[in-house]
Amino acid sequence: MSNGTAPNGDAPHPTHTPSQRYLSTRGEDADLSFEEVVLKGLATDGGLYIPEEIPETPQWQAWKDLPFIDLAYNVLSLYISPSEVPADDLKDIIRRSYSTFRAPEITPLVKLQGNVHLLELFHGPTFAFKDVALQFLGNLFEYFLVRKNEGKTGRDRYHLTVVGATSGDTGSAAIYGLRGKKDVSVFMLHPKGRVSPIQELQMTTVLDANVHNLAVTGNFDNCQDIVKALFADPDINSTLKLGAVNSINWARILAQIVYYFHSYFALARQSESFNVGDKVRFVVPSGNFGDVLAGYFAKQMGLPIDKLVIATNENDILDRFWKTGRYEKKATHGAAAEGGIESDGVKAHEDGVKETLSPAMDILVSSNFERLLWFLAYHFAGSAGMDDEWNKKQAGQEVSAWLKDLKTKGGFGPVYKDVLETARRDFDSERVTDQETLDTIKRLYKEADYILDPHSAVGVEAARRSVERAGDVPHIALSTAHPAKFAGAVTVALQDEPGFKFDEKVLPTEFVGLDQKEKRVKDVENDWKVVRGLVKKEVEEELSQY
Ligand SMILES: Cc1ncc(COP(=O)(O)O)c(C=O)c1O
Ligand SMILES: N[C@@H](CCOP(=O)(O)O)C(=O)O
Numbered sequence: 001m002s003n004g005t006a007p008n009g010d011a012p013h014p015t016h017t018p019s020q021r022y023l024s025t026r027g028e029d030a031d032l033s034f035e036e037v038v039l040k041g042l043a044t045d046g047g048l049y050i051p052e053e054i055p056e057t058p059q060w061q062a063w064k065d066l067p068f069i070d071l072a073y074n075v076l077s078l079y080i081s082p083s084e085v086p087a088d089d090l091k092d093i094i095r096r097s098y099s100t101f102r103a104p105e106i107t108p109l110v111k112l113q114g115n116v117h118l119l120e121l122f123h124g125p126t127f128a129f130k131d132v133a134l135q136f137l138g139n140l141f142e143y144f145l146v147r148k149n150e151g152k153t154g155r156d157r158y159h160l161t162v163v164g165a166t167s168g169d170t171g172s173a174a175i176y177g178l179r180g181k182k183d184v185s186v187f188m189l190h191p192k193g194r195v196s197p198i199q200e201l202q203m204t205t206v207l208d209a210n211v212h213n214l215a216v217t218g219n220f221d222n223c224q225d226i227v228k229a230l231f232a233d234p235d236i237n238s239t240l241k242l243g244a245v246n247s248i249n250w251a252r253i254l255a256q257i258v259y260y261f262h263s264y265f266a267l268a269r270q271s272e273s274f275n276v277g278d279k280v281r282f283v284v285p286s287g288n289f290g291d292v293l294a295g296y297f298a299k300q301m302g303l304p305i306d307k308l309v310i311a312t313n314e315n316d317i318l319d320r321f322w323k324t325g326r327y328e329k330k331a332t333h334g335a336a337a338e339g340g341i342e343s344d345g346v347k348a349h350e351d352g353v354k355e356t357l358s359p360a361m362d363i364l365v366s367s368n369f370e371r372l373l374w375f376l377a378y379h380f381a382g383s384a385g386m387d388d389e390w391n392k393k394q395a396g397q398e399v400s401a402w403l404k405d406l407k408t409k410g411g412f413g414p415v416y417k418d419v420l421e422t423a424r425r426d427f428d429s430e431r432v433t434d435q436e437t438l439d440t441i442k443r444l445y446k447e448a449d450y451i452l453d454p455h456s457a458v459g460v461e462a463a464r465r466s467v468e469r470a471g472d473v474p475h476i477a478l479s480t481a482h483p484a485k486f487a488g489a490v491t492v493a494l495q496d497e498p499g500f501k502f503d504e505k506v507l508p509t510e511f512v513g514l515d516q517k518e519k520r521v522k523d524v525e526n527d528w529k530v531v532r533g534l535v536k537k538e539v540e541e542e543l544s545q546y
Contacts, residue, residue, distance in 0.1 A: 015083035018053035022250065025050060025374040026403070027396020034080045035144055038137075038251045039160065041244025042231040047399070048371050049250045051079055054300040061276050064265045068106040069094050071265075072258045078301075079254055085143070093143055097135040100125050107132065107259045109266040109476065113448050116463045116475045117270075118456070119263045126202055127482035127508070128360075129291065130173030133247075133255035138177025140251055141243065145183045154546055160184040161240040161539050163230050165223035167191065167287070167360045168199035169481060171213070172206075174245040179208040184243070185539050187212045189223040189531065192523060194359060198485050198511060204519040209545070211520075212538055218526035219353045221364045229528035236532050240539055247290030247368055256294030257301070263476050264303055274474055279306040281428075281470055283463040283477040285455040286310045286318055287361035289368035291478065292427075296372060299426060306473050310429040311462035313356045313437070315363055321413070322429035325420040327402070328411030329364050357434045357489040358454040360481070365406070374399050376419050383418070428469075430462035437461065441493035451506055453481040454489040484511055 022037045023030040026047030032040075037049040055078040063071050072094045073087075080090060098106050103123035112118045124131025141160060148158040162184060164174055171188040178186045188203060192215035195203075204213050216223050224246070231242055247253060260282065268276045282305060284292040292308050299305040312319045321327045330352045353364050374395050381394035405412035414420070432440075440457040444450045452460060456479035463477040483490045484506045494500045524531055 016081045017055065017078075019051045019055040019079055020081040020084075021052045022049045023052055023392070023396075024048065025370050025396065026400045027393060034084050034250075038140060038249065039144060039241075039243060041242065041246075041249045042228065045400075046228070046232060046403075047396075048248055048368070050371055050374060051250075054297060055079070057301045060261065060302050063261060064268065064276055066265075068258070068262055069098055071262055072098070072255075075258050075261060076254060089143065093136065093139045097139050100135055101131070105262075105266070107262055109263045109270065110450075111270070112444070112450060112460070112477070115467050115472070116460065116477055117263075117267060118450075118460070118479045119259065119476050120479050121259065122453075122479060122482040124173070125176045126169070126172040127485055127510075128169040128173060129256075129478065129480040130169045131176070132259060133252040134170070134173040134177040134245060136255045137245060137249065137251045138174075138181065141178065141184055142181050145181075149183060155543065157183055157546070159241060159539070159543060160243040161535065162186045162243045162245050163189070163227050163535065164245040165189045165220060165227045166195070166203075166246075167220040167223075167362060168195035169360050169485075170246060171195075172199060172202035175203055175206050175211050175213075178245070179206050179211055181210065185210045185212065185542055186245070187214060187531075187535050187538075189214045189216050189226060189524075191215075191219045191223055192217055194219060194355065194362070196359065196486050196488065198487065198514065200521075201514040201517070201519070204521040205514060205517040207518060207520055209542065212535075213521040214524045214531065214534070215521050216524055216526050216531075219364075220362060221353060222526045224363075224365075224367065226526070226528040226531050230532060230535070233528075233532065236536065240535065247288050247293075253290055253294050253297065253368070253371070256291055257297045260295050260298035260303060260305070267474060267476065271474065277304060279304045279473055281306050281309055281463075281466055281473050281475045283309040283311055283459045283466060283475055285358070285361060285459040285462075285478065285480050286312055287315075287363040287366065289318065289366035289372070291480065293368045293371055296375075296426060305426075306470065307428045307466075308426060309462055309466045309475075310427055311459045312429065312431050313358045313361050313458055314354045314431065314433055315356065315361060316431040317364060318366055318369065319429040319431040321369075322424065322427060325414035325417075326411060327369070327406065327413050327415075329406075330410060357437050357486070357492075358458050359486075360455055361458070370399060370403060372423070373402060376415075376422055379422050380416060380419050428466060430465055432458040432461045437489070438493040440464075441490060442497070445494055445497060445500070451483045451490065451494070452479065453483040453486045455480045455486075456483075482508065484508055 022032045024043035024047035026045040028045035029043040121129035295308045377398035378395035381391040402412045440461040459477040463475045
């Protein structure tokens with residue numbers, strides 16, 4: 001993609017490869033270091049950071065027998081220059097980040113049924129896939145802050161104010177990744193009453209002084225919009241030095257690339273009929289599009305992925321895009337618009353978000369889709385036969401126009417036929433209803449003695465359908481959370497099964513007694529200015545303790 005020349009015309013950075021420099025999807029921010037993009041989170045033009053180039057990794061097959069942490073080093077060091085984080089420091093950050101996981105393989109792969117394997121991503125401290133990236137990001141923030149603050153005292157110290165939005169899992173994973181860390185305050189916004197009871201307890205029972213939970217009257221998208229509004233506010237962004245833990249932060253996507261490689265190799269070790277070089281399909285329960293986007297990077301790096309299958313619940317903006325080429329908050333075409341595919345019992349809010357049994361995916365707009373849009377637009381621009389700088393500029397302009405329409409008109413598209421075809425080459429999509437989610441939990445319990453959480457069940461049902469189309473290609477479905485986090489849905493699905501007892505079969509000891517602990521949470525209105533005032537006040541109070 002890049003010839004290695006800095007966009008400002010200067011000589012190339014001698015110690016960075018193009019995959020270690022970053023630009024914004026909206027075209028105005030460019031030539032940033034890894035440290036800058038990790039600490040800034042969101043680009044100043046409102047875009048998301050992506051590497052100038054996705055590195056090709058012809059040597060990837062040689063990584064086959066590496067343990068998770070060595071594999072992680074090989075992947076991450078392609079995107080992080082040693083002049084920013086020396087090799088030994090990066091190895092140490094990785095080692096510490098994954099020492100908190102309960103499974104020795106970190107992300108084990110288990111055979112589920114036939115051609116479907118399950119990648120268990122929930123063995124970290126908060127029992128959800130977010131830990132894989134957020135344990136790493138927490139340690140990375142700490143590393144950069146210690147270095148920035150060397151020799152500084154009091155108000156001279158660089159203090160990071162993390163603001164994040166959560167539909168349940170990012171919140172606790174971020175809080176566990178950052179609790180008690182020096183020079184950083186964490187403000188997590190969750191939609192009041194719309195996260196599971198365990199998720200709420202996991203967040204609100206953490207009482208460290210640097211952790212602040214805000215329950216917003218609204219939905220997850222409102223929380224995400226407040227976060228973006230804070231980042232767009234030059235006053236608070238520069239005075240409080242905002243940082244992001246949502247998957248708008250590039251480091252989140254980066255850390256998640258690792259388990260695509262790791263599970264692929266695990267499959268080759270565990271299955272006699274599967275060899276390194278063979279194709280695989282990954283099926284990814286999707287909401288904000290961060291997890292599946294990491295798979296897209298793995299595919300572009302050379303991992304033989306036949307397709308990445310996006311599995312949505314009834315909040316299906318992504319599925320509708322792949323079917324129609326339109327990216328619209330509300331369905332305006334076809335059966336969905338006519339109410340034909342609503343399933344019974346699903347509460348649809350005025351704002352268009354449906355409350356489903358997989359609440360972490362109850363999202364109207366998937367923030368990381370913007371990153372894929374950039375690559376689609378870049379690829380399309382390439383067909384004009386101009387140079388790389390022109391292609392990148394075009395991609396930035398196209399993404400800005402699409403995002404403007406999304407904001408002002410509620411959607412955009414249909415995109416050009418070639419753009420949609422490129423998207424369909426790498427991805428497939430499936431929409432799974434609540435009833436199908438419950439049926440899948442029940443079926444897997446009966447047939448495989450395995451208890452899925454509702455998000456993973458969405459993925460497993462999508463995998464079942466994909467197997468029917470793809471025949472012999474093995475499928476790896478991502479299991480994104482432990483079933484105990486979603487007791488309601490799991491109990492509804494399995495309560496009539498003989499011998500099923502939630503407390504015995506599902507509940508880990510770590511969750512026992514959580515509801516007896518002291519909690520700290522503040523209710524706030526869905527108004528970014530109110531949140532801004534509160535954040536300012538609480539950070540000031542924290543800093544006065546220094
Ligand atoms: C349990 C669970 N599954 C799936 C998802 C969707 O992942 P993504 O937002 O990266 O698409 C989330 C939230 O992000 C989640 O918490
Ligand atoms: N499902 C998420 C929503 C936030 O997504 P993120 O991956 O962008 O942090 C959650 O659990 O909070």
